[in-house]
Amino acid sequence: MANTATPVRRGTSGLVPDPDSPFWPTAGIALLLAAQSTVIVTKAVNWDEFHYYAMVEHFRSGQLPTALQTFHVPHFNGLPGTANNVDAIVVARRAMFACELVTLASIYAAARQFADQRIALLSVLTYLTTGYVLQHGFTFRTDPQATAALMVALAIRARAPFGVRQGLPLALIAGTQAGLSGMIKIKAVLSAPAFLGLAWLRFTNDGHRARPSNGFMTPWGMQAYRDTGQPLCREAAEAAPVPLALANWWANWWVFGDLDNGRPKLFASRDAEALRDKYIQFSGPLFPAGKEVPDGAAVRASEFLVPGPYTAHDAPLVLDGDLLAPAQTVHVSRAVHHLRSAGEGDARLVWEPAKLLPEPDDLNGPSRVAL
Numbered sequence: 001m002a003n004t005a006t007p008v009r010r011g012t013s014g015l016v017p018d019p020d021s022p023f024w025p026t027a028g029i030a031l032l033l034a035a036q037s038t039v040i041v042t043k044a045v046n047w048d049e050f051h052y053y054a055m056v057e058h059f060r061s062g063q064l065p066t067a068l069q070t071f072h073v074p075h076f077n078g079l080p081g082t083a084n085n086v087d088a089i090v091v092a093r094r095a096m097f098a099c100e101l102v103t104l105a106s107i108y109a110a111a112r113q114f115a116d117q118r119i120a121l122l123s124v125l126t127y128l129t130t131g132y133v134l135q136h137g138f139t140f141r142t143d144p145q146a147t148a149a150l151m152v153a154l155a156i157r158a159r160a161p162f163g164v165r166q167g168l169p170l171a172l173i174a175g176t177q178a179g180l181s182g183m184i185k186i187k188a189v190l191s192a193p194a195f196l197g198l199a200w201l202r203f204t205n206d207g208h209r210a211r212p213s214n215g216f217m218t219p220w221g222m223q224a225y226r227d228t229g230q231p232l233c234r235e236a237a238e239a240a241p242v243p244l245a246l247a248n249w250w251a252n253w254w255v256f257g258d259l260d261n262g263r264p265k266l267f268a269s270r271d272a273e274a275l276r277d278k279y280i281q282f283s284g285p286l287f288p289a290g291k292e293v294p295d296g297a298a299v300r301a302s303e304f305l306v307p308g309p310y311t312a313h314d315a316p317l318v319l320d321g322d323l324l325a326p327a328q329t330v331h332v333s334r335a336v337h338h339l340r341s342a343g344e345g346d347a348r349l350v351w352e353p354a355k356l357l358p359e360p361d362d363l364n365g366p367s368r369v370a371l
Helices: 023-042 047-060 085-112 117-128 131-136 143-159 164-184 186-207 219-228 232-239 250-260 269-278 352-356
Strands: 244-246 286-288 290-293 300-303 308-313 317-319 322-324 329-332 336-341 347-351
Touching (some): 023 117, 047 085, 085 117, 085 143, 117 131, 143 164, 143 186, 232 269, 269 290
Antiparallel strands (some): 290 347, 300 336, 308 347, 317 322, 317 336
């Protein structure tokens, strides 16, 4: 008897939300925060919480021995007025719990700059379920305060626009928060790589908004492409005409340069053949569809993937037995055609709208990169 596969249905079933719904990470966050809010008053007081409380007592009596990493101490000056030390620490824990909430909100805000709502909530849930955070994220230490200030600064830097008018005030706020965290806890300097990485990411992304996000151009994307050997470029050209290739970034020149190799390392063989044979450099980084016909070249079959009008350039050439003079335009179908030289010099047959492109002297970049 043949087994029949039962289709998997996604979506809601009655009142149960979709498995991919943001409801689930939100529910997890709410449950964990509810659990933490009860542990605030039941968890045994650690020795270091007594240590930080003692610093508050010393400040109140004017006997604080050092000013280093004590910026937070004056803000808890009212704690010694409570019934006993343990009650005072529980009150301070509530303030630390508020700092943890600020940290979680900042993580969500920063993550939303790079991911959808569900992933941002999962980021918050991941942080909250970390063992140390779950057990000690609300305890009376300097860590919750410094972390909240750092994450506020990171969230601002992740979302703030560039520019003096809009970005400068927010940059000053972020800098103030980062400096504040260092005054609370010197170990805040360990977050410097995160700030540097985020600054570089924002600079590169905002500086090149015309460049789309392309997973194919990432190292793992290129590796997966090479492993499968699937001719993605050719398949895209077969699905719809791609009349123009643009090398407007240094990495594009490097990638295209791989086509000069007899055995390309970056491209599948069929993709390399399609790109090398079906596009020519017209000016600067502009590579329209076309063919180069060297002087004296014999008849050769050549595939055209981009149908439309093509214009002869530089010298006469012969297309399917018909002589084309320079500047003469002919319509070419998507098929295999036969080209040969007319014996009067190197010729090119170029996609006709390319005549509207800028001249080579008007563009930056190498004057010649062979494809």
